[in-house]
Amino acid sequence: MHTRKFGALAGLAAAGTALGVAEVVAIFTGAPTSPLVSVGGVVVDSVPAKVKDLAVEVFYTYDKLALSIGTLVILAAFAAGIGVLAIRRRLWGYAGIALFGGIGIAAALSRHNAPWYAFLPTLLGAAAGAGVLHWLLTHEAGDNATAEERRWFLRASGYTLLGAALVGFAGRWWSTRRNVEEDRASIELPTVAPNSVAPLPPQADAALPDLAPFVTPNKDFYQIDTALVVPQLTTRDWKLRIHGRVGKELTISWDELLKRPMIERYVTLACVSNEVGGGLIGNAKWQGVRIADLLAEARPQPGADQVVSRSIDGFTAGTPTAVLQDGRDAMLAIAMNGEPLPVEHGFPVRMVVPGLYGYVSATKWLVELELTSFADFDAYWIKRGWAAKGPIKTESRIDTPRDGSNPRAGEIMIAGVAWAQHRGISKVEVRVDDGAWQVASLLPVPSIDTWRQWTLKWQATPGRHRITVRATDNGGETQTDAVAPPDPDGATGWHSIDIEVK
Numbered sequence: 001m002h003t004r005k006f007g008a009l010a011g012l013a014a015a016g017t018a019l020g021v022a023e024v025v026a027i028f029t030g031a032p033t034s035p036l037v038s039v040g041g042v043v044v045d046s047v048p049a050k051v052k053d054l055a056v057e058v059f060y061t062y063d064k065l066a067l068s069i070g071t072l073v074i075l076a077a078f079a080a081g082i083g084v085l086a087i088r089r090r091l092w093g094y095a096g097i098a099l100f101g102g103i104g105i106a107a108a109l110s111r112h113n114a115p116w117y118a119f120l121p122t123l124l125g126a127a128a129g130a131g132v133l134h135w136l137l138t139h140e141a142g143d144n145a146t147a148e149e150r151r152w153f154l155r156a157s158g159y160t161l162l163g164a165a166l167v168g169f170a171g172r173w174w175s176t177r178r179n180v181e182e183d184r185a186s187i188e189l190p191t192v193a194p195n196s197v198a199p200l201p202p203q204a205d206a207a208l209p210d211l212a213p214f215v216t217p218n219k220d221f222y223q224i225d226t227a228l229v230v231p232q233l234t235t236r237d238w239k240l241r242i243h244g245r246v247g248k249e250l251t252i253s254w255d256e257l258l259k260r261p262m263i264e265r266y267v268t269l270a271c272v273s274n275e276v277g278g279g280l281i282g283n284a285k286w287q288g289v290r291i292a293d294l295l296a297e298a299r300p301q302p303g304a305d306q307v308v309s310r311s312i313d314g315f316t317a318g319t320p321t322a323v324l325q326d327g328r329d330a331m332l333a334i335a336m337n338g339e340p341l342p343v344e345h346g347f348p349v350r351m352v353v354p355g356l357y358g359y360v361s362a363t364k365w366l367v368e369l370e371l372t373s374f375a376d377f378d379a380y381w382i383k384r385g386w387a388a389k390g391p392i393k394t395e396s397r398i399d400t401p402r403d404g405s406n407p408r409a410g411e412i413m414i415a416g417v418a419w420a421q422h423r424g425i426s427k428v429e430v431r432v433d434d435g436a437w438q439v440a441s442l443l444p445v446p447s448i449d450t451w452r453q454w455t456l457k458w459q460a461t462p463g464r465h466r467i468t469v470r471a472t473d474n475g476g477e478t479q480t481d482a483v484a485p486p487d488p489d490g491a492t493g494w495h496s497i498d499i500e501v502k
């Protein structure tokens with residue numbers, strides 16, 4: 001009976017060793033070559049958009065953490081099963097390791113920009129795993145093992161598993177924290193000419209509890225991307241290639257980028273996956289170089305109506321060339337709220353385009369701009385069924401009082417944010433129960449490219465109430481009450497909250 005348990009344990013110890021060793025090798029060969037990271041990446045890229053949507057809905061921005069944990073649980077189950085089989089026939093154990101090793105190697109070699117040695121972490125890991133399996137099973141004395149032998153076996157596999165897990169986690173942590181943080185800390189941001197700065201009006205923020213601050217601190221800024229591990233790209237290695245249907249190809253290094261004229265602008269970024277009332281939106285002060293200036297140098301050819309921005313890990317976004325040239329402050333951003341871009345927000349360079357959802361414009365870890373046409377190329381999310389053009393829809397949200405809360409009767413402040421980037425918000429109206437729409441006060445904004453806080457005083461009367469908000473943009477368009485899901489081009493509907501006043 002106990003031999004089965006022993007088999008499962010030996011399988012876990014072998015798999016743990018394989019993954020741990022692979023993670024350590026990946027310190028040297030790069031995180032994207034780790035089997036966990038590359039297989040996970042293949043899964044992320046191949047799940048249908050609906051599943052990704054569901055994952056974001058259920059796990060919010062922790063969808064990839066959930067994927068990693070899920071993967072480990074499934075792998076552990078397989079490893080235990082293979083160990084049980086190996087007790088019966090050793091060969092099945094090696095075959096199982098070879099199968100998983102093959103999957104890992106295929107995944108690692110298939111990733112965007114994979115180096116030729118991408119197979120190394122999996123290969124060395126699998127060899128170590130097979131070695132551990134061999135060693136443990138050779139000492140497994142079967143049904144007539146003495147108590148002494150059993151204790152040895154349990155201890156040996158237990159310590160192996162524990163050691164492998166520790167080494168693996170340390171390797172993972174070390175390989176993602178190498179180089180880049182140091183590089184980032186050593187950056188001195190170039191100054192921005194005073195006439196290229198958009199100052200913040202003093203009254204932009206009502207500073208109410210629960211109301212999203214006008215400027216979202218970097219640590220609270222939502223994070224959405226397809227990267228299982230955050231790409232680690234140093235300013236030394238960074239360069240941007242502008243190519244495709246251009247009159248003149250350009251390659252720009254970090255130092256060259258920093259010498260160009262800089263602008264500083266508040267721009268609100270929003271994710272197309274944001275549900276009505278959701279938090280996948282944030283506002284920051286970005287510093288960077290105008291994309292229009294770079295395009296003017298590269299000279300897009302007639303018909304090149306799409307600029308495909310590509311990240312180091314192969315993500316792509318397609319932005320209308322015309323939008324990047326129409327005078328708005330589309331930029332290659334190098335700083336967010338006064339500091340170099342946080343690594344998870346695209347260090348060292350990302351795109352920021354006022355007025356478009358992130359999936360068609362906000363490429364992080366940017367390394368390429370390719371001039372092409374919408375007819376010739378579908379970017380990452382377009383291949384997966386999302387709309388090719390992604391202008392941000394006019395929306396609004398109630399932040400305070402909170403949904404489901406119990407404020408006291410008497411005068412309270414209803415407040416929230418409204419946004420219609422690059423059109424601007426001209427009016428916000430609030431309705432309590434079935435009452436008339438009341439016009440809220442709008443706080444000042446630095447430009448039409450940010451969200452706008454709004455407030456409304458209300459004499460709260462005891463009992464249950466539903467509060468609803470709707471916004472109107474400067475084009476005179478009022479937020480529609482037609483309810484639509486995020487897929488394919490952004491959620492619509494009015495945001496409502498339910499409260500019970502005490």
Ligand SMILES: Nc1nc2c(c(=O)[nH]1)N[C@H]1C(S)=C(S)[C@@H](COP(=O)(O)O)O[C@H]1N2
Pocket residue numbers: 221222223224225226227269270271272311312315344345346357358359362363364365
């Ligand atoms: N390289 C890369 N850039 C990316 C993405 C991505 O998956 N990979 N996701 C985009 C999407 S969908 C959004 S909404 C924004 C989010 O930017 P943030 O994480 O800085 O908030 O990044 C965009 N840029």
Ligand SMILES: [Mo]
Pocket residue numbers: 224270271272273357358359
């Ligand atoms: Mo997004």
